[in-house]
Amino acid sequence: MANSNSPKEFSLGLNRRRFLYLSGLAASAVALTGCTTPGPRFKLPSEKLNIGAIGVGGKGASDVGGCEKENIVAICDVDENTLNRSGQKYPGATKYSDYRKMLEKQKDLDAIIVSTADHHHFLASMLAVENGQHVYCQKPLTHSIWEARTLTEAARKKKVATQMGNQGRCGEGVRQVCEMIWSDAIGDIREVHSWTDRPIWPQGFGRPQGNDPAPAILDWDVWIGPAPMRPFVAKWPDSTAPDYKRGGRAIYHPFGWRGFWDFGCGALGDMGCHIMDPAVWALKLESPTSVEPVEIVGVSADMAPSASVLRYRFPTRGNLPAVSYFWYDGGKIPAKPMEMEGARLASSGTLFVGSKGKLLCDAYGGNPTLLPESRMKDYVMPAKSIPRIPNNNGYEDWIRACKGGPEACSNFNVAGPFTETVLLGNLALRLNKKIDWDSKNMRAANAPEAASMIRREYRKGWSI
Known part of the structure; x- marks a missing residue:
């Protein structure tokens, strides 16, 4: 066996500073867990991570861009055109169309970015976690409640650095909301309203009929992944084309998938992880006892x-x-508070109703305002009791955690239970009934038919 202090090994990067740093991290892990199993892939703060990106179009492109000061060594996308565009920006990255192959073959990866359609979030993240790789995953963290809990537990066990992409959690506004509420600015809070202008994609329709050839540039089998196989259909027929703001008439790819239960989590899953965050954090909300539909427009078995x-x-x-x-989407909004002096509610936001007043903030917790707004004239913001994230940057926050720094602010211990809460609302929407929730046993006490939605089945070849 070679001497561990040999010049050869030091020339490979294991210098004394790195050795002491990594030894300290390993010792901390052993002290916390009593386990000597190798942990995640630690780096010095001065070193660069080797990152693989899964899903590099749309939001995925901006997610990779947010981490491009590190080494982008692998990129993966089912769309060949998207993959090639990303390859031009990161010419040193190996290209893949199937993340399973990337995670199996690319042994030099320290960390993974997951920016796929929702139904791939769990599997891609879980495979990386099992490899001991750090994970940044877009919201919602997973497609189902069981997946959220399972992934959270796995990441905790492996002690990898994690972050969900609800970037508002890193901002100043959500911290101000918490500090104002914790300083008793509006008293006891028993009622909250959050709303969004989503969906801006089709929802409330049936699954389209037809079977078109998938484009040669699209790996449709991998796009479907763990979901039930569905035929590719290129566009909505002229007679039934829904009126929506993005994606043209494309049905599934590249943008229209969000409204389909097979692939997405609807407006609630997309925006709940942003807009509900200030209230969940400020009011220390954990698992709800129930969730029920107050109003549903456009009932469909296939779509939100x-x-x-x-x-x-x-x-x-x-x-x-x-x-x-109360949660509102699709143009539904709460009644305007009487304390609003001639203003209109924004298209998205949250309203807290307290025993001493009301507080309004925007979709990401920004611009927290006491109502009536005249109260803000002499209001003194409370002392900053919550640590601030440098540059309000969630990517940098995660990268610091990947290099042994503090846990990222929306790590999976935070994001997993939060995602469970958000997705619980989808059970009520899909079944159109009140759900009495037994969180400990992860079941709908009054709705056994929800079991297949809480934990879905995976297509052959796509299970852990």
Whole structure:
């Protein structure tokens, strides 16, 4: 056996500074867990991560761009045109169309970015976690409640650095919301309203009929992945083409998948992980006891509704009162507070109703404002009690964690339970009934038919 202090090994990068740094991280892991199993792929803060990106079009392109100061060594996309465009920007990266092959073959990866359609989030992230690779995954963290809990537990066990892409969690506004509420600016809060202008893609329709040849540049089998196989259909027929703001008439790829239960989580799954975050954090909301539909427009077995209103009920938490939390999408909004002096509610946001007043913030927690707004004239913001994220940057926050720094602010221990709460609303929408939630046993106590939605089946070849 070679001497561990040989010049050859030091020439490979294991110098004394790195050795001491990694030894300290390993010792910390052993102290915390009693386990000597090799952990995640630690790096010095001065070193660069080797990152693989899964899904490099649309939001994926900006996610990779947010990490491009590191080494982008592998890129993966089912769309050949998208993959080649990304390859031009990162010419040193190996290209793949199937992330399973990338994660199997590319042994030099320290960390993974997952920016796929929702139904791939769990499998891509889980394979990386099992490899000991750090993971940045877009929101919602997973496609199902079981996946969220399973991935959270796996990441915790492997001690990898993780982050969900709800970037508002890294911002100043959400911290101000928390600090204002914790300083008793509006008293006890028993009612919250959050709303979004989504969907801006088709929802409330049936699954389109037809079977078109998939484009040669698209690996349709891999795009379907763990979901049930569906025939490729290029465009909505002229007679039934929905009116929506993005994607033209394309049905699934590249943008229209979000509304389909097979592939996406609808407006709630897309925006709930952003807009509900200030309330969940500020009010220390954990698992709801129930969620029920108040209004559903556009009922479909295949797609999320075109509009909906939901009511979550959260129990008391210590000395904090129970909370009724209302969610609105598809153009539905709460009644404008009488304290708003001539203004209109924004297209997305959150309203907190307290015993001493009301507080309004935007979709990502920004611009928190007491109502009536005249209260802000003499209001002194409370002291900053929550650590701030440098540059409000979620990518940098995650990269620091990958190099032994503090946990990222939306790590999976935070994001996993939060995703469970958000996705619970989709059970109520899909079944069009109140769900009495047994969080400990991960089941709908009054709706056994929800079991296949809580934990879905995977297509052959796509299970862990």
